[in-house]
Amino acid sequence: QQQVKQSPQSLIVQKGGISIINCAYENTAFDYFPWYQQFPGKGPALLIAIRPDVSEKKEGRFTISFNKSAKQFSLHIMDSQPGDSATYFCAASGGGSNYKLTFGKGTLLTVNP
Amino acid sequence: DGGITQSPKYLFRKEGQNVTLSCEQNLNHDAMYWYRQDPGQGLRLIYYSQIVNDFQKGDIAEGYSVSREKKESFPLTVTSAQKNPTAFYLCASSIRPRGPDTQYFGPGTRLTVL
Numbered sequence: 001q002q003q004v005k006q007s008p009q010s011l012i013v014q015k016g017g018i019s020i021i022n023c024a025y026e027n028t029a030f031d032y033f034p035w036y037q038q039f040p041g042k043g044p045a046l047l048i049a050i051r052p053d054v055s056e057k058k059e060g061r062f063t064i065s066f067n068k069s070a071k072q073f074s075l076h077i078m079d080s081q082p083g084d085s086a087t088y089f090c091a092a093s094g095g096g097s098n099y100k101l102t103f104g105k106g107t108l109l110t111v112n113p
Numbered sequence: 114d115g116g117i118t119q120s121p122k123y124l125f126r127k128e129g130q131n132v133t134l135s136c137e138q139n140l141n142h143d144a145m146y147w148y149r150q151d152p153g154q155g156l157r158l159i160y161y162s163q164i165v166n167d168f169q170k171g172d173i174a175e176g177y178s179v180s181r182e183k184k185e186s187f188p189l190t191v192t193s194a195q196k197n198p199t200a201f202y203l204c205a206s207s208i209r210p211r212g213p214d215t216q217y218f219g220p221g222t223r224l225t226v227l
């Protein structure tokens with residue numbers, strides 16, 4: 001029940017295209033859903049996060065879509081750039097005092113020039 | 114510069130040796146965390162600490178130990194009991210000890226067992 005399932009495992013997109021990464025969760029107590037971006041050999045950095053009281057959050061070229069009834073959320077990267085090539089992790093936490101982040105297994109995004 | 118520092122960046126260990134990974138933060142955060150990252154496995158929580166002198170086991174604590182004697186420091190010891198310690202280790206911190214909150218990560222330590 002603590003799992004967060006992320007897909008696809010890897011994704012190749014052309015420059016200017018839209019990258020879409022999906023995550024699904026089971027624990028209905030989750031109430032915080034961040035996305036992290038990680039470059040090789042570096043620590044993950046928070047990209048964008050959403051709480052379940054909204055269905056969408058946009059920051060620049062990055063958008064989270066959230067579907068509470070389906071227990072799914074996704075990251076959309078518009079106008080993808082080669083500099084966006086990285087591994088992306090979705091995560092979830094919540095449920096009273098449970099502040100531990102449960103991470104998906106990651107998506108390796110490659111944006112070709 | 115505020116942030117999280119981890120040292121060393123690379124660490125090599127012989128089988129049977131204990132090693133300690135350093136994690137320091139100057140963000141004045143209450144909570145600190147240790148994760149292990151393996152290829153294709155995402156991040157798995159080893160230990161976390163909500164406050165000085167207190168810490169709890171995460172999902173994969175066996176073979177690891179921690180201490181939290183100071184707010185800014187949360188060292189991780191990988192003991193000889195850890196059967197497969199080769200991995201990328203990440204330290205993180207967050208402002209509040211309870212409730213969902215942004216976790217900020219350090220640059221990581223890559224541990225290799227020879």
